Amino acid sequence: MKQSALLTIYCCICAWTQLSSPVTAAARPVNIVLVMADDLGYGDLNCYNRDSKIPTPHIDRLAQQGLRFIDAHSPAAVCVPTRYGLLTGRFPFRMKHRGRGPLIALERMTIASLLAEHNYRTACIGKWHLGFENEKQPVDRQPLRGGPLDHGFSFFFGIPSSLDIPPYYYINGDLCLAPPLLRTAASSSPDWSPIQGAFWRAGGIAPGFQHNEVTPRLAAKAIRYLRSQEDELPSQPFFLYLALPSPHTPWLPSHQFRGKSRAGSYGDFVFQVDDIVGRVTDTIQQLGLEQNTIVIFTSDNGPVWYTSDVERFGHNATGGLRGMKGDAWEGGHRVPFIAKWPDRIKAGRKSNRLICHTDLLATIAALLEKPLPDNAAEDSVSFLSELTSEKPGKNAPGTLIHQSSAGVLSVRDGPWKLIPQLGSGGFTKPRRIKPQPEGPEGQLYYLKDDLAETTNVYKRHPEIVRRLSRAMETLRQHGRRQP
Secondary structure, eight states, rough: OHHHHHHHHHHHHHHHHHHHSOOOOOTTEEEEEEEESSSTTTTTSSOOOOOOOSOOOHHHHHHHHHHHESSOOSSBBHHHHHHHHHHHOOOGGOOOOSSOOSSOTTTTTHHHHHHHHHOOOOEEEEEOOOOOTTSOOOOOOOOOSGGGGGTTTTTTEHHHHHHOOOBBOOOEEEESSSSSOOEEOBBTTTOOOOOSSSOBEEEEEOOEEEEEEEHHHHHHHHHHHHHHHHHTTTOOEEEEEEOOSSSSSSSSOOGGGTTOSSHHHHHHHHHHHHHHHHHHHHHHHHTGGGGGHHHHHHHHOOOOOHHHHHHHHHHOOTTTSSSSTTOHHHHHOOOOOEEOTTSSSSSSEEOOOOOEEGHHHHHHHHHHHHOOOOTOOOOOOOOHHHHHHHOOOOOOOEEEEOOOOTOEEEEEEEEEEEEESOOSSSSOOOOOOOOOSOOOEEEEETTTOOOTOOOOOOTTOOHHHHHHHHHHOOOOOOSOOOO
């Protein structure tokens, strides 16, 4: 009897201790790490393209341990508008300000500001490319307004834009580390096109700034940031947005990665990106955070990879999709999207659900169980149920809008895709083709049977053309995608 009473008291004490413990693994909100590569193609990764000539073991492992989306898209086929859409949950054609300076309005919600409101530490490391005030002529020790710190991030270290766009300098927080007082000549590679290889433009550069050191430095900064989380406030969740400037030009792989792919310096640079992803995921595991951390890997748009490059290397960076970066075709905006979360995502799954980077904000809001206000994330639809369900769900409601580098808006609805003009709308020539008499005025593709967009059925299905045209106009006029 006494033993039974003592056992009961012991069990009660154990239960009380667990309930009153300040932090348990289950109680702690999930950490979020978002790695966005720059100009990495749908077909560069082995987990998306068995014939890839680039080793990507770490990203492939991420896919094996998580969920791989095969119909994921960037909202635009180039860098800046995609980043706007990703952080705000809005299609980039809705941007009112399109000139120099900050592109996100101060009052607009972002992924970072939403998470900061819910006690997350928020960090952006890498390429911002959404504008600062006076970014072209930064002054030493004078804050650069309109950047990450004004949009929900509590920490930023990185560069203002792409590594081929001057001026070239680092920003820590909202301060320029060293002003770009010197000038660098333009760079190029004779064995590549003018916008490939070691290409960068002439312009201002900070003393000591070396283009080839940027990607390794940002990777090291991200690893240090992750390690600092457990030292500072281990009970507080964190969000890390690692916006890599690679494999965007200039293609400058570090010495240990050169010659390791069969796709030239571009492939070697992709291999270096894969190594960084491996270091990030290994660090998370070493810190004991793997079970309760979502790791997402994606790319901001398609690759700069011509037909001649496919013939030269036997490597198809788009995985057989038509077009490339900048284009309205699938090669411009269909991107890898992989999510790993051991606590909630079943390993080794593949999803054909149609998603867009703009959907991430609503997904995170659903994760937090917080409703979004009407004036935020207007084009964002949560796919949280797709992440956490063991069975593939139905496709997302509504339509998607994709924006090419020339501003051409194409519309996707289920298996149908409408491009309202002829030509690529982007980097592939010809960008625009004048319609011929009695010929199609635009392009309509049935992607379920024609993912490579080889057969234009615009003239065969006028009713589909009208329906998608109306859907696009309604979405533009209505001001939001979500129901």
